[in-house]
Amino acid sequence: MKKHKKLAGLQKRKAISGYLFILPFIIGFLMFMLVPLFRSLYMSFCEVIFRPAGGGNDYNFLGLTNYIRAFTVDLDFNRLLVEEITQMFYNSLAVMVFSFFVALILNQKFKGRALVRAVFFLPVILSSGVLLGIETDNQLISSVMDMVEESNTNANISIAIQEILRTAGVGTRAFQQVFDIVDGIYDVAISSGIQIIIFLSGLQTISESMYEAASIEGCTSWESLWKITFPMVSPLLLVNWIYSIVDYCMRNNNQIITKINDQMILFMDYGFASAIAWTYFLVVILIIGVTSFLISKGVYYYD
Amino acid sequence: MTKQKNVRKLQGDFWERNRKSGGYLLKKRISSAAYKIVRVFLLFGMCFLILQPLLTKIAVSFMAEKDLYNPIVITIPENFTTANYRLASELMGYGQALWNTLRTSVLVALLQIAMCTLVGYGFARFNFPLKKFWFGCVILLIVVPPQTISSSLYLYFRHFDIFGIIKAIRGTDLNLQTSQIPYYMMSAGCMGLKNGLYIYMIRQYFRNIPKDLEEAAYVDGCGTLRTFVRIMLPDAKPIITSCFLFSFVWQWTDNFYTKLFMGNMPLLASKLTTLVDELNAYVINTLKNAGGASIGYGNCILSTGTLMVIVPLLVLYLFAQKGFVESLSSTGIKM
Numbered sequence: 001m002k003k004h005k006k007l008a009g010l011q012k013r014k015a016i017s018g019y020l021f022i023l024p025f026i027i028g029f030l031m032f033m034l035v036p037l038f039r040s041l042y043m044s045f046c047e048v049i050f051r052p053a054g055g056g057n058d059y060n061f062l063g064l065t066n067y068i069r070a071f072t073v074d075l076d077f078n079r080l081l082v083e084e085i086t087q088m089f090y091n092s093l094a095v096m097v098f099s100f101f102v103a104l105i106l107n108q109k110f111k112g113r114a115l116v117r118a119v120f121f122l123p124v125i126l127s128s129g130v131l132l133g134i135e136t137d138n139q140l141i142s143s144v145m146d147m148v149e150e151s152n153t154n155a156n157i158s159i160a161i162q163e164i165l166r167t168a169g170v171g172t173r174a175f176q177q178v179f180d181i182v183d184g185i186y187d188v189a190i191s192s193g194i195q196i197i198i199f200l201s202g203l204q205t206i207s208e209s210m211y212e213a214a215s216i217e218g219c220t221s222w223e224s225l226w227k228i229t230f231p232m233v234s235p236l237l238l239v240n241w242i243y244s245i246v247d248y249c250m251r252n253n254n255q256i257i258t259k260i261n262d263q264m265i266l267f268m269d270y271g272f273a274s275a276i277a278w279t280y281f282l283v284v285i286l287i288i289g290v291t292s293f294l295i296s297k298g299v300y301y302y303d
Numbered sequence: 304m305t306k307q308k309n310v311r312k313l314q315g316d317f318w319e320r321n322r323k324s325g326g327y328l329l330k331k332r333i334s335s336a337a338y339k340i341v342r343v344f345l346l347f348g349m350c351f352l353i354l355q356p357l358l359t360k361i362a363v364s365f366m367a368e369k370d371l372y373n374p375i376v377i378t379i380p381e382n383f384t385t386a387n388y389r390l391a392s393e394l395m396g397y398g399q400a401l402w403n404t405l406r407t408s409v410l411v412a413l414l415q416i417a418m419c420t421l422v423g424y425g426f427a428r429f430n431f432p433l434k435k436f437w438f439g440c441v442i443l444l445i446v447v448p449p450q451t452i453s454s455s456l457y458l459y460f461r462h463f464d465i466f467g468i469i470k471a472i473r474g475t476d477l478n479l480q481t482s483q484i485p486y487y488m489m490s491a492g493c494m495g496l497k498n499g500l501y502i503y504m505i506r507q508y509f510r511n512i513p514k515d516l517e518e519a520a521y522v523d524g525c526g527t528l529r530t531f532v533r534i535m536l537p538d539a540k541p542i543i544t545s546c547f548l549f550s551f552v553w554q555w556t557d558n559f560y561t562k563l564f565m566g567n568m569p570l571l572a573s574k575l576t577t578l579v580d581e582l583n584a585y586v587i588n589t590l591k592n593a594g595g596a597s598i599g600y601g602n603c604i605l606s607t608g609t610l611m612v613i614v615p616l617l618v619l620y621l622f623a624q625k626g627f628v629e630s631l632s633s634t635g636i637k638m
Contacts, residue, residue, distance in 0.1 A: 014430065015430065017527040017528075018429025020425075021424055021425025022437060024418045024422060024492055025493045027492055028492015028493045032459075032492055033444060036452040037447070037452050037455075039455040040452050102349070108342075110342070118624050119350045119353055120353065122353060122354075124552075125613070125620055126357070126613060128552065128557075129556030129557040129558050130572040131575075131612070185352065190353065242445075242446070246445060246446055246448075250449070250450070260450055261453075264453070264454050264457075277448075277450055280448075280451075284448070288446065
């Protein structure tokens with residue numbers, strides 16, 4: 001009886017020290033996340049008016065007006081939302097496929113592997129923050145780039161191939177999506193650094209003996225790719241999928257993010273900006289929730 | 304000697320073995336060679352794809368303005384010049400901005416990673432009530448785009464107050480928006496850039512360390528904090544370094560939080576976004592050319608500026624490549 005009590009004491013002590021360890025997070029979360037989150041939710045239902053002499057601000061409760069304005073009055077919000085969501089979907093899918101196959105290759109042994117790995121992880125640094133889209137941010141430069149691209153079309157091999165495939169006739173729209181991804185392969189490559197690392201970490205945990213057994217049984221390496229490698233790293237598909245989506249949403253060159261910033265900084269329209277931000281956030285959460293649920297059903301856990 | 308002989312012997316009867324296997328051996332050898340060749344091309348192509356913008360930037364940054372419009376000049380400048388670097392560095396206030404960025408990034412990264420390590424350890428090794436709930440909050444932190452709360456964060460720090468205490472003392476609320484204090488406060492509370500991700504990764508790492516180590520320490524009478532500092536921390540060095548490096552690099556290039564909180568402090572990231580405008584102002588006011596800078600020249604200076612911002616990071620990456628990558632792949636991130 002006494003012993004039991006002492007154990008409970010130890011557990012209690014450990015629980016307390018556990019709370020002490022995560023205390024910074026709890027305080028930070030409550031102060032800098034929860035409060036602003038609810039305040040921005042409240043702001044999205046209001047019209048925010050600034051009192052001129054630095055004396056705080058007033059909230060006029062408007063109900064759903066900001067949301068109705070976003071969906072029915074605002075000229076390009078609907079279009080931007082649909083565009084960004086589709087783009088996010090295709091982009092994340094392309095990143096998944098790309099990073100999976102690159103991780104497969106980088107996991108093999110060949111000369112200069114360290115160098116190639118270093119190059120592939122370089123985008124983790126180079127595509128972060130302000131560096132991403134610094135060229136497209138500048139309107140003058142991007143217009144010139146468009147001009148250069150247009151004048152170059154004759155010499156462009158990918159356009160020629162696209163023409164050939166299009167004349168084949170079937171599923172032009174599906175092809176168009178593939179073309180867009182292929183044209184944007186640079187964007188895919190530079191946004192898949194972390195995902196490659198995650199897949200690599202998964203590949204390294206698969207034991208060699210599984211492949212040996214499979215090859216003795218007469219499995220070709222193509223078969224063992226889909227029957228061993230793929231199921232074994234499938235839990236990481238979920239991680240990478242969520243990471244890709246979140247990463248895409250937070251990018252600086254995302255048009256909705258730009259719109260939010262414009263509304264906030266240029267027009268000082270905090271209520272409307274919050275309404276857009278919340279709509280976007282909810283849509284993304286919904287997509288993440290549904291897709292992760294679907295993926296997690298197909299995921300295979302070895303242990 | 305004997306080894307060579309063996310090899311020759313093996314090669315000698317390769318055709319015989321091939322015949323015995325019914326052509327299988329030859330087919331296998333050819334396909335593996337073909338695969339290797341394809342792989343080389345693929346890897347080379349993709350590496351080039353990633354490096355090409357960087358290489359172009361380097362080439363352009365050494366060109367004089369007339370080279371940019373010379374159709375014969377593509378990569379190697381005809382009039383080699385370092386004037387672009389001088390101009391870009393002057394326009395960005397490079398020395399001051401570099402120092403500020405370095406200081407801020409190191410401080411912020413240290414603070415964030417120290418806190419995230421504590422929190423990650425707490426989540427990995429202790430059982431306490433509501434643990435699942437708080438970890439759900441970490442996931443929420445990863446998923447919520449900071450832009451959602453940026454507007455209210457701005458106002459929050461514009462009129463900062465902790466439950467009305469400050470107002471009671473000073474009479475008015477504090478305007479912290481123009482100082483850096485808010486961001487340091489947020490970093491201390493694990494709410495900085497991608498901090499949820501760091502907590503998650505560090506937690507994964509600590510979970511994989513065997514429990515016996517810790518228990519032995521407890522049995523020997525080590526307290527929780529001392530066990531953490533003396534036993535667990537040294538073990539977690541690789542993941543902490545790699546998180547620190549990521550935090551440092553992402554802070555270095557971050558534009559979102561710096562714009563929100565450090566608007567009036569010259570940092571490289573914010574200077575880079577205004578570089579082309581600065582160039583225009585410079586061309587109009589100092590060179591008395593009313594048309595402003597030409598597009599190509601603006602692009603050239605922007606490339607130079609971008610290079611100057613990332614060169615310190617590239618040097619860091621060259622020396623600490625292992626720290627970035629290898630330790631991450633050893634965490635065994637799973638869900």
